[in-house]
Amino acid sequence: MASASPSAGAPATEPAMLARLRELIAQAGGWLPFDRYMSAALYEPGLGYYANARRKFGTMPQQGSDFVTAPELSPLFGRALARQVAQALQHSGTDTVIEFGAGSGKLAEQLIETLDALGQPLAKYFIVDLSGMLRERQGERLARFAPRVEWLDRWPDEIHGVLVANELLDAMPVELLRWDGEHWLQRGVTLDAQDQLHFEDRPGDARPPTPPGHDVGFVPGTVVEIHPQAEAFVRTLARHLKRGAAFFIDYGFPESEYYHPQRTGGTLMCHHLHMADPDPLALPGQKDITTHVNFTGIALAGQDAGMTVLGYTSQANFLINCGLVELLSEADLTQRGMAHRLIAEHEMGELFKVVGFAPDDASFDALGFSAGDRSHTL
Template sequence: MHTLLRRAMNDAGGWLPFDRYMSLVLYAPGLGYYANSLRKFGTMPQQGSDFVTAPELSPLFGRALARQVSQALRVSGTDTVIEFGAGSGALAEQLIDALEVLGTPVARYQIVDLSGTLRERQAQRLQRFAPRVEWLDRWPDEIHGVLVANELLDAMPVQLLHWTGAHWRERGVEMDARGMLSFSDRPTAARPPTPAQADVSFVPGTVTEVHVQAEAFVRTLADHLKRGAAFFIDYGFPESEYYHPQRTGGTLMCHHLHRADPDPLALPGQKDITAHVNFTGIALAGQDAGLTVLGYTSQAHFLINCGLVDLMETADLGERAMAHRLMAEHEMGELFKVIGFVPGEEFDAIGFSTGDRSYML
């Protein structure tokens, strides 16, 4: 990985903007974190996993989400689900099984994943569903179905900006002769999506993120989604909270062996790097490209609306305890949010029936 980074920096004149650095250490073929053979997902750090996602935590996550997906399939008259960044394949397995029970079986379950290693693991897990499950190398020309993405947007490369007290500077990465990585700032026209007059409210030294790639992803989605809906589940905030002057350190975080740390320059290619999502920017990107926001709420509200409490009643004690973490405010229930989009006329999506916070975006 260091050889690749040095080559990339030399080609770029000795300095890589952070989003380019993040892209390489996460997605470079064979070397990046999501492209190498290291185990990522699981509940046991002693087995080499780095973090756990909701589908690995409890199968009730996928069963509840399936109720929203099922409604969207019925309303749109489609029979395809497409998942971006399918991880271990746990969510795909839960959705396909649950949609069958709900009477809306999928004719096709399409997965878009950049990692060849993860594709192999997904294929092993989902082999009983062949040939309905297929892997795509790029966007379909047109999407007629329901798109789901759990913890996708947070892993998209972000620009880092540093406020000096007088100017915004873009933060990038340099490498010295010994191979040591360090941050270095350069002038930029980029700035947070806040009014210019608000700059004086930021504390000098503040570092924050700008989500150019995630917002571009949603605009691309708008170009391809013709019928159906899209649901994104991720951790983040509306813009007013994201760029609050008291948030001086940004949201960038790394995960390795179930431990979080704020240093993305250590162990490049061996640990996850994420940033919280600015859901206001995601909503505006979708709206500007022609999509309609179906709703925006906490994961807890969304899952309760989709019947998670009912599902817990038939679960054993251990399953209930794990599912409770999906809703608990101090666990995943409040930190994680859900946003939904539709390309045409909106419908009353069950996941946002109560607790919709679209007014906060």
């Protein structure tokens, strides 16, 4: 059994969250797989990061927010995305949007307003969100659209419409693996002699989705993430999506970049008060835990489950294809400056990607991938 170095510390700022984690570790026999730790730290009812009352979204850390998403940054994000959604609704003959992980509700607000203005009004806008606190805030923001907006506790039996998800896949729990020079070890969380959270690695069957012969190229000590939950989510989508399309916007890479031997530390990162750090064991429940998305794995999961990949490209290409330049020309100087971050290569433009899916028998030339499609890189 090999063990990684302990965390730099986990101050007990949230005694209830730490007590719950210690309980889960004890129930698991003293060693909790990292994906279960991440799930609890983010989603444990009332305690996890996305389940407690702490503010998450916003542009100013002095207001207690931790990070900013594209819809928070500029309303032009949702207005551009709405043009893609409108095309997909028209193609499929549907009038419903379903959003998973709606955050503050700003994207929903932007989409509904813009679709109304485009003459593509929605009959229903469904939101699926695990956080009761966020659902309350979404309800306040979207009250004027009642009764079109509804919240769901689970997947609808069938989806006839367009699914959108911005920064959803990156927040799904991942498994962590460490290469010791001969084997891939599974990382878990245990308690050290001082009863503090601690990483410990154990033998397991999981491995990254790379050919076994490539393992020798990894430096001993390399840590990577694998994404069975995100890929399972996409396979579930394939079972439910009968008509329409689905669009995922998130930060990530194709598999060849994701598991490049030079990427020795993985992509896991935490965010707190607009500061980033790599230690998920510190301040559990008080900060976001996230990883980049392996878009090759997501695309293959969708294809294997019977969907067609409509395209894959950078956020910059996607938004420009959806008319962002025209929207910028109509915006004032302040709005242009904020929206520029959506497409700037050193900001969100290149780091964030978009992948689209449709049922296998209902593919179409999606507007957002009309130029700069990178599906061949997956």
